[in-house]
Amino acid sequence: MSAPVPVLCGVELGGTRCVCLLGTGPDHILAQASLPTGADPAVTIERMAAVLKDWRSAHGPIAALGVASFGPLDLDTTSATYGFITSTPKPGWRRTDVLGPLSRACPVPVGFDTDVNGAALAEGRWGAARGCHSYAYVTVGTGIGVGLVVGGRPARGFSHPELGHIRVVRRAGDGWKGACSFHGDCVEGLASAVAIERRTGRCAAELPPDDPAWELVAHALGQLLHTLVLATAPQRILLGGGVMNGQAHLFDRLRRELQQSLNHYIEVPEVGAQIADCVRPPGLRDLGRSARCAGRRGGRARSRMARSLTAEPARHGASCATVSTAVQWNCRHEIIQGAGNPATGRRSRRSPAPQRLAGHPQ
Ligand SMILES: [Zn+2]
Numbered sequence: 001m002s003a004p005v006p007v008l009c010g011v012e013l014g015g016t017r018c019v020c021l022l023g024t025g026p027d028h029i030l031a032q033a034s035l036p037t038g039a040d041p042a043v044t045i046e047r048m049a050a051v052l053k054d055w056r057s058a059h060g061p062i063a064a065l066g067v068a069s070f071g072p073l074d075l076d077t078t079s080a081t082y083g084f085i086t087s088t089p090k091p092g093w094r095r096t097d098v099l100g101p102l103s104r105a106c107p108v109p110v111g112f113d114t115d116v117n118g119a120a121l122a123e124g125r126w127g128a129a130r131g132c133h134s135y136a137y138v139t140v141g142t143g144i145g146v147g148l149v150v151g152g153r154p155a156r157g158f159s160h161p162e163l164g165h166i167r168v169v170r171r172a173g174d175g176w177k178g179a180c181s182f183h184g185d186c187v188e189g190l191a192s193a194v195a196i197e198r199r200t201g202r203c204a205a206e207l208p209p210d211d212p213a214w215e216l217v218a219h220a221l222g223q224l225l226h227t228l229v230l231a232t233a234p235q236r237i238l239l240g241g242g243v244m245n246g247q248a249h250l251f252d253r254l255r256r257e258l259q260q261s262l263n264h265y266i267e268v269p270e271v272g273a274q275i276a277d278c279v280r281p282p283g284l285r286d287l288g289r290s291a292r293c294a295g296r297r298g299g300r301a302r303s304r305m306a307r308s309l310t311a312e313p314a315r316h317g318a319s320c321a322t323v324s325t326a327v328q329w330n331c332r333h334e335i336i337q338g339a340g341n342p343a344t345g346r347r348s349r350r351s352p353a354p355q356r357l358a359g360h361p362q
Contacts, residue, residue, distance in 0.1 A: 222257025
């Protein structure tokens with residue numbers, strides 16, 4: 001008789017909405033809740049904690065909790081502020097303890113990572129990066145984030161990488177100052193939805209494919225891909241987010257920009273004959289990150305959202321689940337190794353005792 005499949009709980013904190021899910025995987029969602037990310041983090045987190053408590057009462061034991069959040073985050077399990085959102089520009093959310101209240105509401109083994117790493121892990125488990133051990137998930141929306149998996153694990157140093165803010169070589173003749181409040185013309189400052197709107201006066205969803213601004217966006221993103229290829233040799237680079245959604249022309253532009261930038265220095269199929277398989281859209285729906293105009297939602301983005309909520313409810317649930325439950329899978333992986341931090345062998349002060357979660361493949 002096979003072991004029962006463990007029920008997992010996932011929480012994703014986004015800039016505008018938070019999603020909680022309960023299930024055994026993307027095709028078996030038991031419960032789902034969504035609430036706005038309010039101005040007061042304590043209220044928002046308390047509401048999510050109440051959801052988790054209700055689910056424990058209604059659905060029985062939960063094997064693990066995964067939390068994927070916007071950041072930057074403190075991911076150092078030995079730090080006094082492990083589980084906190086740290087230096088976010090989001091008003092009111094600096095130095096917010098996310099993981100503490102949620103893990104007290106649901107005291108089970110817990111995984112914690114960035115929203116983009118959660119999405120990347122989900123793509124590796126269930127999406128377009130299945131079978132890959134090293135790959136990147138790039139989201140191009142209000143900001144630009146990169147989930148980076150190297151050797152099967154999210155890349156870590158003192159914290160998580162922030163590749164959306166790398167410096168890029170500017171296109172000849174383009175002297176626009178950029179939109180990043182920290183760096184001006186970093187890649188986020190040149191190619192995010194905010195940058196596009198500030199530069200053109202129109203939101204990305206309303207910009208026609210032949211608008212010259214796309215060439216500048218593609219040039220900046222191509223530089224990011226160039227860096228990714230040279231830094232980690234990813235087997236796949238998946239690009240999603242509100243700016244990419246519905247802009248199929250961008251993929252051809254990006255592949256071209258990447259190849260021109262590399263200039264045949266790297267001769268492998270991934271950036272050669274098979275580049276369309278390597279640089280491609282994610283396999284899982286990227287709901288909740290549709291392109292937004294300042295203070296309003298673009299017509300096409302709104303209709304995409306409506307479609308996804310009405311015609312494809314299963315995919316909606318699946319994508320949200322994968323974002324968050326994949327984090328738990330990673331958490332479980334660390335738990336099996338018996339340490340909160342596999343690099344140091346030190347266990348998190350907050351993590352419960354190691355335990356094996358049966359029923360999920362390695
Ligand atoms: Zn920046």
